[in-house]
Amino acid sequence: MAAGGGGRPPGPDSSLEPYVQTRIFKIIVIGDSNVGKTCLTFRFCGGTFPDKTEATIGVDFREKTVEIEGERIKVQVWDTAGQERFRKSMVEHYYRNVHAVVFVYDVTKMTSFTNLKMWIEECNGHAVPPLVPRVLVGNKCDLKDLIQVPSSMALKFADAHNMLLFETSAKDPKESQNVDAIFMCLACRLKAQRSLLCRDLEGRPGQARRLEPSHDANGKNSCPC
Ligand SMILES: Nc1nc2c(ncn2[C@@H]2O[C@H](COP(=O)(O)OP(=O)(O)OP(=O)(O)O)[C@@H](O)[C@H]2O)c(=O)[nH]1
């Protein structure tokens, strides 16, 4: 597993090139077997749809370094196993120090949607702090004629659980931006949360502070959400 501290240790010319630690955000991807967790993480980290996948055993790690407002951030994606027998010994590790959770269902399989309740209960049962962002992903939207979970139903569920909903396809290359948006949105939120924490720690007691949304060079908000 590539979970090192990131960044480069200072070399002989470290006075010219200051040591900058790359932050790592651990994002776990959870849901029934066969919903496409491996394909989604593959699409985000590798940019392609795998020809063939096998059921994940335990967990597979993938990572991608992204740049948000000038900061390089390592998004470490934990592609978890959906099958009980392949995950039971790993569950504690999935949730330990997690920064964000992605719940995935298959839009062509209603049971994968109704089972979300169980996945959320498992997550809640591991004392994941409320500040840890969660998003809902309906995958396999390319299979238009087979859709069983209407968007309206998914939206209602997402709202009730205070989650953003992404409907996407790991397979369709035209949807790849949507897949990226899932993880970029989480990375942006995490970065913003942590900046807020830093400012709170740095600020003087009793001094009111207001956070402004960040903007890129064109004046647009640079967060994809
Ligand atoms: N049509 C279509 N098929 C997909 C999509 N994503 C995944 N699949 C297919 O769905 C099957 C399961 O995909 P995986 O990514 O292995 O599923 P998983 O959720 O990782 O399953 P486990 O590892 O067992 O938990 C494979 O046959 C994929 O090719 C998609 O967006 N569209």
Ligand SMILES: [Mg+2]
């Ligand atoms: Mg898998």
